[in-house]
Amino acid sequence: MLKMNYLVKDFLKFFVLIAAILFCLGFSSPSSENLSNSPDFSQGIRYLNEQNYQEAILKFTQVINDKNQWIASAYSNRCLAYLQVNNNQAAKIDCEEALERNSENIEAYLNKGLADYRLENYTQSLVAYQEVIKRHKHDYRAYYNQGLVHYKLGNYQQALESYNQALETNHEDSLEHKTWIYYDRALAYLKLENFSQAIANFTHVLILNPQDLQAYYQRGYAYQKLGNYQGAFRDFTEVITLNPQLTSAYINRGIIAGNLGFKEIAWENFKIALDQFQQQNNKIGYNRTLNLIRKFKQITSNVYQTPIG
Incomplete structure (x- = not known):
């Protein structure tokens, strides 16, 4: 199995939607x-x-x-x-x-x-x-x-x-407020690198609000840190289902697919990310994705024949 450890999370590093939120x-x-x-x-x-x-x-x-x-x-x-x-x-x-x-x-x-x-x-x-x-x-x-x-x-x-x-x-009976608290508690666990507790709290958020895109995204990151690539792949797929225009989710799903050995799925997701960045006229995102693809090619070159020309 391939190991790719540069999953996208930090907003300043790669356009991620998530940050601690003042509610x-x-x-x-x-x-x-x-x-x-x-x-x-x-x-x-x-x-x-x-x-x-x-x-x-x-x-x-x-x-x-x-x-x-x-x-x-x-x-x-x-x-x-x-x-x-x-x-x-x-x-x-x-x-x-x-x-x-x-x-x-x-x-x-x-x-x-x-x-x-x-x-x-x-x-x-x-x-x-x-x-x-x-x-x-x-x-x-x-x-x-x-x-x-x-x-x-x-x-x-x-x-x-x-x-x-x-x-x-x-x-209080406000599920919305409880959702906020669980979400921010999960972020604190992430910062403390207690990924199991972070996952538990993001899961609680999703029980209260199954449409919470950010909880899926961050839980996917936590799953990846624990090496649970199947869980991470499912969560980034949920993110894409909720927002097909969130380009970083395709990049992350591609990286996870590479870790799972799904080469074709990885290339497909990277290609979608490139196309979206091009449509957005986002040159920085486009170039960073190209660099990511080059790294992926280097990793896979000794194992697979790369389909990207």
């Missing part, structure tokens, strides 16, 4: 109070719920300018609206203003943590999530987001511990 559980629901005497605040909440964030910002700004009793909640909700339009510095400032007026505002801490994460203020982000945990130790969002920060910092074991706590404290 933003820090986003909170708009905080509302007795709105009967504050039409601007009420309209701001309505605009938030309708995802009309610019109008929401205008309404909350009016409440803040009026300096009335809803000012703390207006800052908190305007922070949320700013996050939704990726104005992270403004969001951070508003959440800090909200916390100056109400230091027990859990949602403001969560959203401040997210703003700091996006601004790469990772230490401050962790502090914000610790403030949530101090006040509400069963808030799984804080543990999960804390895990994302640790992952970003390269603290994969600490990220894993945070994801474990998130799963232990997540008593």
Whole structure:
């Protein structure tokens, strides 16, 4: 059997779709109070719920300018609206203003943590999530987001511990949120080179969401690292079924086919990848695939008569 150990995974090395994903559980629901005497605040909440964030910002700004009793909640909700339009510095400032007026505002801490994460203020982000945990130790969002920060910092074991706590404290019925946690926990296991546990977590993701292309892709990589080429081949085939235009999946399936000794299938997949890169006018991808084919030819030249001219 041929051994080809240069499977495509790293995005910077070869166009892979997968990366650690910030799923933003820090986003909170708009905080509302007795709105009967504050039409601007009420309209701001309505605009938030309708995802009309610019109008929401205008309404909350009016409440803040009026300096009335809803000012703390207006800052908190305007922070949320700013996050939704990726104005992270403004969001951070508003959440800090909200916390100056109400230091027990859990949602403001969560959203401040997210703003700091996006601004790469990772230490401050962790502090914000610790403030949530101090006040509400069963808030799984804080543990999960804390895990994302640790992952970003390269603290994969600490990220894993945070994801474990998130799963232990997540008593909601949201399968979507649980899927996110299992997925990111699997990524942490990958970084720790615990491929068996990574596979187990990606499998859990796929039980919850059988259409998760990224879970198939990463599980295929983990299978390959363990030498389970049949499992890897099946997963990259699933990826191609879900997205026939994902060129890197053909490259990976070709490499796996080579490891299994399926020479013709390997060439077929490399040819599809070349054609797709050519259609995309992706010269870098095209040339890298040609280099891969040359390496494959060198490996197979003493075993097979190569069909590519």
